[in-house]
Amino acid sequence: MARKAVAAQRKIRVLVAKPGLDGHDRGVLVLARALRDAGMEVIYSGLLPSPEKVAQMAVDEDVDVVALSLLNGAHMTAFPKVKRLLVKAGGGDVIVVGGGIIPEEDKPKLVKMGITGLFGPGSSLDEIVEHVRTRVRKERWGVRAHA
Amino acid sequence: MLRNGREAYWRRKAKSIVERRAKAGSLYDRPAMKEVRKGIKQWQESVHGRWVREHPESEKEYQTASGIPVKALYTPGDVTDHDYADQGFPGVYPYLRGVYPNMYRGRQWTMRMFSGFGTPEDTNNRLKLLLEHGETGLSIAFDMPTLYGYDCDHERAHGEVGRCGVNVSSLKDMEVIFDGIPLDKVSTSMTINAPATILTCMYAGVAQRQGVPMEKLRGTVQADMLKEYIAQKEWVYPPEAHLRLVRDLMVFCTKKMPQWNYISVSGYHIREAGSSAVQELAFTLADGFGYVELGLEAGLKVEQFAPRLSFFFNSTMDFFEEIAKFRAARRIWATVLREKYGVKDKRSLLMRFHTQTSGASLTWQQPLNNVIRTTIEALAAVLGGTQSLHTNSYDEAWALPTEEAVQVALRTQQVIAEETGAPNVIDPLGGSYYVEWLTEQMEEEAYKYFDRIDSAGGLLKAIKSGYLQREIAENSYRLSRRVEDGKDNVVGVNRYEVEEREPIKTLKIDFRAQKRQVRRIRGVKKERDEVRVRQALAKIGKAFENEDANSIYPMLEAVMRYATLGEIVQVGRDIFGTWEEPVIV
Numbered sequence: 119m120a121r122k123a124v125a126a127q128r129k130i131r132v133l134v135a136k137p138g139l140d141g142h143d144r145g146v147l148v149l150a151r152a153l154r155d156a157g158m159e160v161i162y163s164g165l166l167p168s169p170e171k172v173a174q175m176a177v178d179e180d181v182d183v184v185a186l187s188l189l190n191g192a193h194m195t196a197f198p199k200v201k202r203l204l205v206k207a208g209g210g211d212v213i214v215v216g217g218g219i220i221p222e223e224d225k226p227k228l229v230k231m232g233i234t235g236l237f238g239p240g241s242s243l244d245e246i247v248e249h250v251r252t253r254v255r256k257e258r259w260g261v262r263a264h265a
Numbered sequence: 266m267l268r269n270g271r272e273a274y275w276r277r278k279a280k281s282i283v284e285r286r287a288k289a290g291s292l293y294d295r296p297a298m299k300e301v302r303k304g305i306k307q308w309q310e311s312v313h314g315r316w317v318r319e320h321p322e323s324e325k326e327y328q329t330a331s332g333i334p335v336k337a338l339y340t341p342g343d344v345t346d347h348d349y350a351d352q353g354f355p356g357v358y359p360y361l362r363g364v365y366p367n368m369y370r371g372r373q374w375t376m377r378m379f380s381g382f383g384t385p386e387d388t389n390n391r392l393k394l395l396l397e398h399g400e401t402g403l404s405i406a407f408d409m410p411t412l413y414g415y416d417c418d419h420e421r422a423h424g425e426v427g428r429c430g431v432n433v434s435s436l437k438d439m440e441v442i443f444d445g446i447p448l449d450k451v452s453t454s455m456t457i458n459a460p461a462t463i464l465t466c467m468y469a470g471v472a473q474r475q476g477v478p479m480e481k482l483r484g485t486v487q488a489d490m491l492k493e494y495i496a497q498k499e500w501v502y503p504p505e506a507h508l509r510l511v512r513d514l515m516v517f518c519t520k521k522m523p524q525w526n527y528i529s530v531s532g533y534h535i536r537e538a539g540s541s542a543v544q545e546l547a548f549t550l551a552d553g554f555g556y557v558e559l560g561l562e563a564g565l566k567v568e569q570f571a572p573r574l575s576f577f578f579n580s581t582m583d584f585f586e587e588i589a590k591f592r593a594a595r596r597i598w599a600t601v602l603r604e605k606y607g608v609k610d611k612r613s614l615l616m617r618f619h620t621q622t623s624g625a626s627l628t629w630q631q632p633l634n635n636v637i638r639t640t641i642e643a644l645a646a647v648l649g650g651t652q653s654l655h656t657n658s659y660d661e662a663w664a665l666p667t668e669e670a671v672q673v674a675l676r677t678q679q680v681i682a683e684e685t686g687a688p689n690v691i692d693p694l695g696g697s698y699y700v701e702w703l704t705e706q707m708e709e710e711a712y713k714y715f716d717r718i719d720s721a722g723g724l725l726k727a728i729k730s731g732y733l734q735r736e737i738a739e740n741s742y743r744l745s746r747r748v749e750d751g752k753d754n755v756v757g758v759n760r761y762e763v764e765e766r767e768p769i770k771t772l773k774i775d776f777r778a779q780k781r782q783v784r785r786i787r788g789v790k791k792e793r794d795e796v797r798v799r800q801a802l803a804k805i806g807k808a809f810e811n812e813d814a815n816s817i818y819p820m821l822e823a824v825m826r827y828a829t830l831g832e833i834v835q836v837g838r839d840i841f842g843t844w845e846e847p848v849i850v
Binding site for chain 2: 138140141142144151152154165191192194195221238243
């Protein structure tokens with residue numbers, strides 16, 4: 119109970135990252151601002167981090183969530199790689215969400231690996247914020263969705 | 266512009282636009298204008314004012330996409346103090362009304378569709394298809410590993426080969442892309458920046474294999490590194506090193522490839538990164554002035570290189586603001602080159618530009634609506650006087666375009682060109698009270714930005730401190746919020762939404778592209794003369810270390826010996842290092 123009370127007051131920590139060769143950072147910068155406006159602590163990986171670097175940063179910064187963004191079509195290699203490397207680096211409990219240009223047929227495969235969200239162009243910022251918040255509360259803090 | 270000149274010029278220019286309004290010369294007869302003004306005032310008070318009270322307006326304030334407030338009506342009262350001398354005639358300074366005296370009547374814009382995906386073979390097929398369908402210029406899109414200077418077999422290329430464009434790892438790939446396409450007959454645009462010098466050498470290399478002399482090559486290589494740091498963010502080395510390579514290219518092409526446009530100063534990416542039209546205008550032209558200074562520092566005369574600088578703009582949804590932007594760009598470029606850089610030669614003053622409709626304006630939802638968006642954007646580009654145009658395909662919010670979608674996009678241009686009559690009259694919106702007023706507003710705002718860039722320490726400092734990047738990020742967030750809050754409408758996204766049906770048919774990039782490319786590069790490495798490749802690479806290293814050397818000559822040699830893109834880029838990485846951008850968020 120005490121843990122939950124502390125958790126509810128704590129700010130959600132998010133690492134936003136683009137794990138690939140992709141300089142299109144408009145979406146990720148907007149997302150970072152939106153998450154911060156929603157009261158979260160946001161760490162931006164900077165451009166062109168390798169999946170290794172993303173996983174290491176997530177563990178070092180002790181984040182609740184890694185939010186990945188890719189527009190270059192390499193999500194099926196880059197996203198699972200980050201997930202694998204996170205587990206290896208001792209961050210298996212870090213929540214991974216993703217977004218970018220992701221074809222419908224790839225989505226179930228990523229969800230199966232625990233990578234959710236998968237928001238695309240035209241998604242609402244509030245929707246993304248809510249998704250992150252809900253998953254953190256439920257999976258990290260054990261708070262029920264309506265709490 | 267590159268360094269801080271502590272210039273009062275920009276401030277003076279911004280002020281002069283305001284001051285001009287008090288000047289004697291005018292489009293209108295002043296006594297007659299008194300009557301007109303009286304009429305306007307009367308209309309505002311009795312007709313418009315009364316009507317609005319009964320029919321309240323939907324917004325408190327209306328503004329352009331850049332945030333410039335606009336009135337309900339524009340009248341001669343808004344342009345009374347404009348002097349026709351400031352507009353001039355098409356093909357005549359300051360080129361506001363167009364770069365050529367008869368514009369599209371004498372020379373239609375080039376229909377240049379950006380294409381490239383998968384393997385060089387895939388791309389070769391697509392290019393031939395587009396030529397068959399009436400495209401008049403080629404435009405190549407490269408994949409991410411190529412753009413960042415990694416060979417297809419590099420670890421960082423994994424999963425990315427051929428996905429956002431065609432993969433080029435060595436001259437062999439370029440030979441395949443242009444197989445059966447005679448390079449003395451087509452003009453080719455290559456959207457490549459960090460490795461621009463290498464790809465230019467490869468193009469010249471293919472020409473040599475085809476027996477076409479370098480002097481005859483026509484086309485454009487983007488090579489706009491300044492905008493990479495501002496927006497597109499595909500760099501390898503620190504800014505100074507890349508600018509030095511651009512300098513080498515300018516000097517080399519001036520001598521050896523006189524018909525080659527070696528820098529395409531690009532606002533497109535600045536806009537796609539989230540800038541406003543005003544920011545696109547200001548930052549792109551600031552980059553243009555930066556290259557003028559780079560050329561001067563290299564000992565070239567402006568007249569030698571300015572005619573080879575071309576521009577590349579975005580065209581998006583605020584129709585009139587886009588048209589005003591194109592017009593303003595031409596007048597600013599001509600004015601500044603003449604006044605600030607003392608250029609007299611006509612060909613150096615006129616701004617020729619390519620336009621691409623806005624990818625970021627396309628929606629994933631209801632993709633067929635994108636055909637309409639692209640049509641409107643393309644029409645704005647034509648009314649703005651573009652020299653070359655790419656129209657996006659309706660499926661591009663989903664994936665790279667299918668053949669069918671590309672065909673519709675190309676047909677969009679053909680319909681505008683051949684059915685609308687729009688190209689028959691030069692600058693048909695010239696004289697529109699609103700368009701003329703808006704053109705001038707945008708110019709004033711651009712001059713203010715040039716001044717701010719100088720105050721921030723010059724262009725290079727403004728980039729290295731992240732000032733320009735933050736300005737864009739700020740605007741991009743403002744735009745996203747406006748859509749989110751329903752202040753800006755996007756049909757199908759926050760208006761008239763529907764349950765999305767089955768996804769449209771999209772292009773699938775074969776994962777085997779990577780395997781085929783890796784196999785090819787292994788073959789290339791096996792067949793080439795390894796000793797001579799090493800020698801050629803060492804020569805490039807020497808040229809990189811000597812600031813006064815021109816690195817293009819050894820690069821050309823290395824390319825011809827099938828040194829790979831990744832090997833050549835790595836030589837620079839070892840000498841120049843890499844680059845991390847300043848913190849933006």
